[in-house]
Amino acid sequence: MARLEGRVRTTGELIAVISGRAPLRNLHSQVLWQLGVSIVRGDYPEGSILPADSDLLQQFSVSRTVLREALKTLSAKGMIEARARIGTRVLxxxxxxxxxxxxxxxxxxxxxxVEFLQSLAEVRIGIELEASALAAxxxxDAQAEQLLAWADRMGEARTAEDFARTDLAFHHAVAQASGNPFMASISALVELALTASFTISSPVEDANLLRIAVLTxxxxxxxxxxxxxxxxxxAMKIAITEGFERSAARLAADGKVK
Known part of the structure; x- marks a missing residue:
């Protein structure tokens, strides 16, 4: 769970709020979310067999069709594999x-x-440094003006969600300005990484951190x-590094460093 704008929300809700994605409203997405979180958390360890369909149907109180669609989606993400006479194994x-x-x-x-956050930052460095160079x-002229305007708007943010939306728009604009359609497509990963990072820490929480983020x-x-x-x-490498260090510092302060 994470807190923004005064109430606790799931990361999925925050991503929907900040990035404009569809919220988790239908039964399929809700079952998928709960099973996905359980697998990542280790409730169902790697190599283990998921409970029988009958048990999962009782647990989630959904139709067999909804459950099968959720399991099919998890399989497509490389997380599970169904085998005859064995069951559904966590990969x-x-x-x-x-x-x-x-x-x-x-x-x-x-x-x-912290290790996971660092790995994610390293992937962003590999993507966004070249995207910014290509954009340069x-x-x-219109794209250059737009980027400057987005940077200025960051300084006007008064809430973590407002800053997150502006930051997302800035990095999306960099990807678009690169002129490379693959960069623009990969920016979906960057979008999620940025959105999720704000569930840990936002520079809006500290005036000095906000000033540094805007300047960067x-x-x-x-x-x-x-x-x-x-x-x-x-400059892009500094921005990504600062974001990672801010999140790592918050995890350490909260005693959540693993």
């Missing part, structure tokens, strides 16, 4: 699709450790506007 973690938005959200729902080479993003926007790919890479 090794290395088989899971960690680029999947739901799988990432389930990790944040149970509370990621290919951006239009302003430097990215200015480097892209000045068509300086090296400066764009350097």
């Amino acid at each position: 090794p973690r290395q088989r899971w699709n960690l680029f999947d938005a739901d799988v990432l959200a389930w990790h944040f729902e149970i509370g990621p450790d 080479q290919r951006r239009s 993003h302003r430097r990215i926007a200015e480097a892209i506007a000045n068509k300086d790919p090296d400066a764009a890479r350097a």
Whole structure:
């Protein structure tokens, strides 16, 4: 669970609120969420067999069709595998699709450790540094102005959710300005990583941290506007590193470092 805007919400609810994704309203998504979180949390360890369908049907009080769709979705994410006369087995973690938005959200729902956050930051560095460099080479004048405007709007945020929405828009704009459709597609991972990170810590909680975050993003926007790919890479790396360090510090302060 995470807290933003005064009440406790699941990570799934926060992602829906911040990024505009569909909330967890139908039975399929609710069963999928609960099973996914249980597997990631280790309630059903790797290599173990899930309870029989009859037991799961009783547990969730849903139709067989709803349950089968949820299990089919988990299978598509590389998390489980059904075998005749054996049952549905939880697959090794290395088989899971960690680029999947739901799988990432389930990790944040149970509370990621610092190592997981660091791995995610390293992936973002591999993606977003080159996206920002390409944006510096290919951006239009309108895109450069838009990035500068988004950076300025970050400083106007008064709530964690407002800052998160603005930050998402900024990084999405960088991906679009790169002119590479694959970068724009991969930015979905970045979107989820950013959204989920705000369930741990937001710079809005500290005036100095907010000022630093705004200045860092302003430097990215200015480097892209000045068509300086090296400066764009350097500024983007600082932004990602600062976000990781802020989340890691909050986990440590809350005694949740694993």
